[in-house]
Amino acid sequence: MGQIEESARKMVFVTVGTTLFDALVRAVDTNEVKQELFRRGYTHLLIQMGKGSYTPTKSEGEDGSLAVDYFTFSSSIADHLRSASLVISHAGSGSIFETLRLGKPLIVVVNEDLMDNHQSELAEELAERKHLYCAHPQTLHQTISDMNLDSLLPYPAGDATPVARLINRFLGFPED
Template sequence: MKTVFVTVGTTRFDELIESVTSSEVAQVLKARGYERLVLQVGNGSFVPDAASCAHLSVQAYRFKESIAEDMRQADLVISHAGAGSCLEALGAGRPLLVVVNDKLMDNHQLELARQLHMDHHLLYCTCSTLTETLKNMDLSVLQPFPPGRPEHFANFLDKALGVK
């Protein structure tokens, strides 16, 4: 069953949850072959019930100890633009659509999304453009995100501290 996993992390982003469960978005997801929608709603006040999308099977929860399994099982991850959530989805090798909260002041999230988009690692949009982005998205253009290389940072620290 093709699954979309949506995460807002630990934040409150009701607009994203409301947008992704709207009838317009549900119809687009169904038309693209998705059948299941798993929502991690965080601290939001809007928690959709299982019957909220006529065209999709819906499961919603606030938090889990780890969302790694939900990400691994997803055919598409839709995430808020928090760096942790983006890196977790990219590290899991899942196609990622980032939804930037354009109502935030001094929105550093947009900078992250733009850079990762320019490097062809993800697609991004806002809630107001989510339906159109889903209709037109081409996941085949996305490139895998390279794994981290923590030894580079460790070597830098060793040199800076005179250990090596």
């Protein structure tokens, strides 16, 4: 019996990394986002809230809704990423590439409060290449509603050339 229950578990992992990104935590804590995730077959929402002061609402999920839990920091989010069916992340390159390397579907939410936001350029470029979805806190619900995970393309592991080109472009170096 436990085997069936475990295989039916579909977890959404939300990470803000080491940053403060209450806008993302607030967005995933809205009824609209939680209901949309549940409608799409997800059963659990685990939120890594970092330095944020906004505390999401915990839920056991026994009333036919999404089970919600949260924590501030973990020595390694790799286990959470591995067990996730969907990752919703801040636009930090470490979180983005670790998730893509694991082949997990990813929605990157851009923190508009950051000045000179090169992270959003990286996320938008990877979204254009169909490796992930890119959203803003206020558009997250719509992105989840519209996403088609089958249309995402795997990120080519082991080839750092596309990343190096992106970084060089951001730094203003000429293209090869």
